[in-house]
Amino acid sequence: MPERETPPAKLSCRHLWKVFGGLPTGFRAEADAREMAEAMRAEGRIPAVVDANFDVGAGEIFVIMGLSGSGKSTLVRCLSRLIEADAGEVLLDGQDILKKSSRELVEIRRHKMGMVFQDFGLLPHLSVLENVAFPLKVQGMAEEARRKRAQEMIELVGLEGRESAYPRQLSGGQQQRVGIARSLAVEPDLWFLDEPFSALDPLIRRQMQDEFLRLQRMLNKTIVFITHDFMEALKLADRIAIMKDGEIVQIAPPAEIVLRPADAYVAEFASEAPLSRLLTARDVMTPGAAAAGDLPKVPAGMTLDDVTAEFLRSGAERLAVMDAERGCVGTVASEEVARAVARRDADRESA
Amino acid sequence: MRAALASRDGRLWLGVGAFCLLCFLLAPRVVWIGEYPDALVIPFASWITTGMSAFVDSFRWLFRALAALVDVPLVGVRTALQATPWLVVMVLACALAWRARGPGLALLTACALGYMVVTGYWVQSMNTLALVVVSVPLSVAVGFGMGVAAAYSERVNRIVQPTLDFMQTIPAFAYLIPILFLFGFGPAVGLIASAIYAAPPMVRNTILGLRSVPAGVRESGVMSGCTPRQGFWQVEVPTALPQIMVGVNQTTMAALSMVIIAAIIGGFDDIGWEVLSTMRKAQFGQSLLAGLVIALLAIVLDRISFGLARNRFAGETPDERAARRQRTWATAVALALGALLLAMLFPVFDDYPRDLRVYPAGQLNEAVNWFLRHYSGAMDALKNTVLFFGMLPFRIGLNQAVSPFTWGFALEPWMTAAYGVAAAALFLWLLWRGRAGGALAVALVAVLLWWGTTGLPWPVVIAAATALGFQTGGLRTAGFVAASLIFVLVNGLWEPLMLSVYLCGIAVAISFAIGGALGVWAAHNDGVSAFLRPINDTLQTMPQFVLLIPALMLFKVGEFTALLAIISYAIVPPVRYVEHALRNLPQGTVEAARQMGCTPWQILTQVKLPLALPGIMLGLNQTIMYALSMLVIAALVGTQGLGQQVYLALSQADMGMGVVTGLSMALLAMTADRILQAASRRHQEKLAVGTAAPA
């Protein structure tokens, strides 16, 4: 959000490259990334992550979105060092984790990182409780303590009563809850989720997304969330990074992605977005408190759907947009709302 | 027709035909075409023997030391099993069976061990069990280690896989020979042989298990903060464990099988020796009773090791699991102590007295004799019919098999002419209809039947087999086939090779015909399928040795008996593979055919069988492998051929002979395997191309 001040970066990614087939000999980090990637493809290499640069603030949900094969999983695996990047830096709290020894890395994973996998990655021979307690067990926590902690996590994700079940006895949604509980058991600061809900039915998926937001409000982790579902990205993200062929083409908050897509590729996604549910009063208002007078008031974060309802209910032509801290920040007229929602259709027709 | 002749394959076979014709014409005049001259035999065998002797002489101390080393645990286990009262052993075995599967298996175990006690075979059974108990952990450890190395290193894997393939085509007896040579007579030979023989399934299953651990599971272990060692032992191995345990099960069965076979070298009072020695003395009642011990041992070992492979107790908390384990152990220990007490109070439970034995060998022999007396006419008729009309023509060809003594009439020239004309007519008709494959098959079978495998000049066989290899698999396969056959030829083993081909060929043909038909039936009838499955399981878990006994009882020593024994073992794969292939066809195609109004017979012959062909070919392949491996065992009941040669080499401890013959059998197996696999690949490519290009 424009007004929110940028939180200090928890995780930063600088000029990160991953090329399957190996970096070519003449590789220079300063050269034009896109050109270099093209050259690599021509040689039959697969540049899966091309010069990725971004910062993720503490407590932020940073969503990486892209089509299948665009390199999302590869990127997040480089961040967690499940695979080794070929060039660049990944700074966690200012330290480059790509330079850590494998022993230090084990320590980082044991205390600072958690990860949730698309196919759950549960251990088939362990019960739910043992699965959740597994990361604690490998760091040598005492049996009693780790069981208590695992139990708390299981309750957090709403699986109490299924502690002794085995993964194959659970539904997909339940299995992913186990995966989430396990990744949270070590109380990580940094939480990676690689398409955690993609394997689930739409209904369960929506439920899990709400659950996820609830958890995040309680836990306030720094999150890198991967998805190929644009709606999911819009719903969950503080900021979205859109990937195409290994390259990050735009990083912006959801509303900005929709309103000001960086290129045709992003615009294609944005054209599907339900603007009236996505945009808020703040996004379409005319700034300035002067004209507010004693107009009916709406909160700045209210979606245009609800704003429309407010127009209908109050019968007013204009509404005052209120910010929680700064009071009235602008006004919005009904035709402004209508124009913002209709814009896309107009775009489409003109296209 | 002209097109068929003009194609690449057509020209190839025309050439081969002309060459063969030349050979046939020259054979009466040029001796070396009919028979490979002894003077040209390259004495590889004696070179190997000489070389190995030198080697063994300088390293004898090492191998003897090794033998002494493995003898220690063996003696320990054997002594422990012997010294423990049988009731205690039984109680512990039942507890293990209960834990593995439940009360049913415990009862079966009790009955099986009870049978060993009551018939007085306890000591021999425990000696055999001791060998298995010591050799399985060895195989498992070695196999697991190799499996892990191959699973993580592509370079190791590239060496391990072909080695495994090769090991599994070497006949079981052939393993014994070098080991005998190195380690001298004694139980250690059986132990080491079975440890080596039984390792491949462990290696294969370990590789398979570790390689199929999902990437997500492996990565989640890493992200949980596992060190590499923790990741391996706490994530990958447990995830792969079900597959690894399948390996343990197969290894156990292979070890038992080899332990029984190793009894042939004697010197160890075990159950295999019991069967073998009674069989040699034609005491069939006795060998049947002893054979039953082996069968029971196999079934119980199989069920227990299989049961342990599955985790039946899902749904209990770790606490409950720990508690149950404790309970099981406590109960087992308590029962064992109780049994020990009983054994101390009542010696019956310690050492089963001789006069309480139930040993109906005499009655069994009488019953068999009675049966043979009453039905010998019918049995002989059956045997002679198969021998004279089925086996003999294959072996020496119709031109010699047809005689007043066998067929009841002599071969007149007009019959020869009629045979030739009929074969040629059928050949040309098929060719004219555009069925080149069928025509080729007719030509090959007609030639084979007329001259028999032993009557064909060797250049003819080599040319035809090489051409077949070339047609199916191209130059590489052709080269392999030719090299293999020439290797056998120059070692002077051509005659035995052809005898083996003959016996195996007939056994495979019969097994495949009957087994395939049963498989088709089972695929269409759940009842038949459910009925056949346990029979197949039992035939397959049975050490091959045991299958000889019933055939031997009824038909005495001879090729017919060997044929029956081979068939009873080789019939399992066709049933299994045909049923499996037919049951796993794409439903859509079959339904579409039904929709078009095909009769069930048309659906079977024109839709299902062609579609299932790759699976069926795999079954044929396995049938051949099974037949070849049984061929060596069947040498015990009187066959000629390579199996007999291996057996001879073993009894004479002739290292070179054993190696060369074993290698020849392995090459024969691999030749069949290569040709069939190439043919199957070709067929599959055709199917794929057919679907890709609908025009």
Ligand SMILES: Nc1ncnc2c1ncn2[C@@H]1O[C@H](COP(=O)(O)OP(=O)(O)OP(=O)(O)O)[C@@H](O)[C@H]1O
């Ligand atoms: N181990 C590998 N070796 C070679 N190429 C790979 C490897 N893993 C991934 N790739 C390639 O890298 C590219 C990016 O793959 P990646 O799995 O990161 O995509 P993704 O965005 O996660 O897709 P999805 O949504 O399907 O998970 C793809 O072209 C893929 O084929």
Ligand SMILES: [Mg+2]
């Ligand atoms: Mg992915």
